[in-house]
Amino acid sequence: MNSYYAATLAVYAAVDIIACIALNLQFGVSGIVNFSFIVFQSIGAYTAAVLSMPPDTANGAYQVYIGGFQLPFPIPWIGGAIAGGLLAIPVGLVVLRKLRSDYQAISLLVLSVIANSVIMNARTFLNGAAGIAQVPGPFSDQVDPLSQTYQLLYVGLTIPCVLLVWLVASRIVNSPFGRSLRAMREHEVAATAIGKNPVQLKMTIFIVGGVIAGLSGAILVGYIAVWAPSEWLYPETIILFAAVIVGGRGNNVGAMLGALLVPVGFFEVTRLIPATIGGWVPPPNLIPAMEWVAIGLLIIGFLWFRPEGVRPEPRRVFGGAPVPEDLVSAGSS
Amino acid sequence: MAEGVHRHFEGMHAVDGVSIEVPTGKITGLIGPNGAGKSTFLAVLAGTLPASEGTIVYDGQDITRMPAYARARRGLVRTFQLPSEFARLTVLENLLVAAPKNRGDSLWGALRGKGYWMVDEQPLIDQARGLLKRFGMTAKESDYAGTMSGGQKRLIEIMRALMLKPRVLLLDEPMSGVHPSIVEEIHHYLQELRREGLTILMVEHELHLVERLCDSVVVMAQGKVIGSGTMATLRQQKEIVDAYLVG
Numbered sequence: 001m002n003s004y005y006a007a008t009l010a011v012y013a014a015v016d017i018i019a020c021i022a023l024n025l026q027f028g029v030s031g032i033v034n035f036s037f038i039v040f041q042s043i044g045a046y047t048a049a050v051l052s053m054p055p056d057t058a059n060g061a062y063q064v065y066i067g068g069f070q071l072p073f074p075i076p077w078i079g080g081a082i083a084g085g086l087l088a089i090p091v092g093l094v095v096l097r098k099l100r101s102d103y104q105a106i107s108l109l110v111l112s113v114i115a116n117s118v119i120m121n122a123r124t125f126l127n128g129a130a131g132i133a134q135v136p137g138p139f140s141d142q143v144d145p146l147s148q149t150y151q152l153l154y155v156g157l158t159i160p161c162v163l164l165v166w167l168v169a170s171r172i173v174n175s176p177f178g179r180s181l182r183a184m185r186e187h188e189v190a191a192t193a194i195g196k197n198p199v200q201l202k203m204t205i206f207i208v209g210g211v212i213a214g215l216s217g218a219i220l221v222g223y224i225a226v227w228a229p230s231e232w233l234y235p236e237t238i239i240l241f242a243a244v245i246v247g248g249r250g251n252n253v254g255a256m257l258g259a260l261l262v263p264v265g266f267f268e269v270t271r272l273i274p275a276t277i278g279g280w281v282p283p284p285n286l287i288p289a290m291e292w293v294a295i296g297l298l299i300i301g302f303l304w305f306r307p308e309g310v311r312p313e314p315r316r317v318f319g320g321a322p323v324p325e326d327l328v329s330a331g332s333s
Numbered sequence: 334m335a336e337g338v339h340r341h342f343e344g345m346h347a348v349d350g351v352s353i354e355v356p357t358g359k360i361t362g363l364i365g366p367n368g369a370g371k372s373t374f375l376a377v378l379a380g381t382l383p384a385s386e387g388t389i390v391y392d393g394q395d396i397t398r399m400p401a402y403a404r405a406r407r408g409l410v411r412t413f414q415l416p417s418e419f420a421r422l423t424v425l426e427n428l429l430v431a432a433p434k435n436r437g438d439s440l441w442g443a444l445r446g447k448g449y450w451m452v453d454e455q456p457l458i459d460q461a462r463g464l465l466k467r468f469g470m471t472a473k474e475s476d477y478a479g480t481m482s483g484g485q486k487r488l489i490e491i492m493r494a495l496m497l498k499p500r501v502l503l504l505d506e507p508m509s510g511v512h513p514s515i516v517e518e519i520h521h522y523l524q525e526l527r528r529e530g531l532t533i534l535m536v537e538h539e540l541h542l543v544e545r546l547c548d549s550v551v552v553m554a555q556g557k558v559i560g561s562g563t564m565a566t567l568r569q570q571k572e573i574v575d576a577y578l579v580g
Binding site: 171174177178180183186192193198208315316321 | 381402406417419420422425431432433435437440442443444445447454458471472475
């Protein structure tokens with residue numbers, strides 16, 4: 001494995017870990033089935049792109065987009081995160097206040113499809129279906145983006161982001177606020193009856209998740225330098241859901257593990273599939289199609305046989321508490 | 334106090350002009366046949382369902398339009414007819430989550446870390462453990478609430494409500510589906526809570542329990558109040574006996 005490939009894998013892993021932690025906060029901890037998650041990642045990517053790119057009149061005006069502010073790092077990444085959070089406000093106010101959770105999921109899925117169609121067809125905003133290209137990464141004017149040094153630099157920039165997101169998510173999940181979110185997930189009406197405001201709780205975590213999703217998009221676009229509607233079709237969200245379900249809902253470690261097992265794992269495994277099998281050349285779309293089948297089977301398999309995932313949500317045992325009988329027997333076996 | 338409370342469901346009058354006053358520091362029973370509108374009325378009082386018409390006054394304030402969570406924060410707390418524990422939270426967490434004042438129960442408090450909110454958390458853990466001891470559930474503290482028996486889930490709900498330090502407790506069939514030994518326990522705890530000055534309005538089907546426990550009783554049928562008083566006086570009224578108390 002060469003260092004370029006290793007760096008690519010590391011950046012993808014970091015982006016997926018950040019995204020899965022955000023989705024875990026919304027879905028795993030709080031029970032919000034955000035089927036439009038990829039839209040929040042995408043707005044972060046587009047925002048970071050137009051903040052870092054020159055005006056669209058540059059480079060022969062071959063692409064059309066709004067903005068083009070040529071702002072230095074870290075402003076595009078911060079802008080991407082803020083954009084994710086800002087988008088969560090109107091979406092949350094429309095979807096999370098009145099609708100039941102299953103209708104919320106459907107509405108968010110529809111939002112994802114609509115947003116993608118609008119950006120794809122309205123070329124004047126973000127260059128339509130062709131997407132925007134030549135997005136400059138952080139410090140790409142100072143270090144050659146094709147150099148090995150730049151690859152290492154990029155990995156070095158993503159790691160603090162992963163750690164920051166991890167710290168934020170851990171503090172939320174392990175706090176009394178996280179406990180309120182989990183109570184709302186378990187029984188919303190009962191949570192309301194003990195004084196919890198479910199709209200406020202949902203809006204808060206929806207915005208936090210939006211900010212983190214936006215950051216993940218900003219990091220990714222700086223690395224791959226392009227962003228187009230084909231990057232963020234609604235099934236991309238399903239991959240992240242599969243990761244959180246496989247890893248373990250409600251558990252940040254599980255979300256991280258899921259990110260490594262599902263999106264990154266599939267990326268790696270498909271690379272190892274030979275181009276010809278015993279002299280037979282498979283159709284070009286067979287492998288990507290089989291990936292979707294595999295992801296679907298993975299979700300069904302885990303929900304059926306191990307719904308709690310590889311790393312289930314941990315039980316909170318407080319200091320000085322009697323050890324539960326099932327934990328004693330589990331420990332002795 | 335409820336005055337002329339209605340609750341309609343697309344033309345069906347589940348609660349039809351109910352007016353009652355719940356005496357402070359007493360246990361009031363709310364009885365009636367199935368479909369009388371008792372649970373719906375309780376849900377309207379708690380704010381879980383909005384009233385279609387009428388006025389609800391609590392502690393001298395009109396709370397008719399106040400959302401359920403705000404009523405709970407003011408001490409008007411309900412339990413549910415069906416078990417409503419937070420299944421994948423431990424028994425202790427089920428109690429702690431109801432505690433109203435914890436600096437860690439907000440995004441900013443949570444982000445500031447354990448050192449910031451543990452000052453509030455520790456006394457609440459002590460308070461919750463005190464309740465668990467009182468209700469004989471200390472050994473179950475770290476078990477998932479979803480694994481408890483029906484009776485234990487009822488106790489969790491009552492303890493959870495008590496964590497809010499309520500002034501009025503609305504109990505929806507707290508004894509239903511509960512083993513007789515735990516029924517006696519709940520009965521005993523409710524008497525204790527009354528002695529401590531808590532006001533309770535309780536929907537219950539088991540008339541012998543209502544008779545033993547409640548200071549006064551309100552009878553509902555077809556969404557309306559058809560009588561009120563002690564069980565002894567209600568048994569004297571033929572229309573109530575015909576509607577509900579037969580047997």
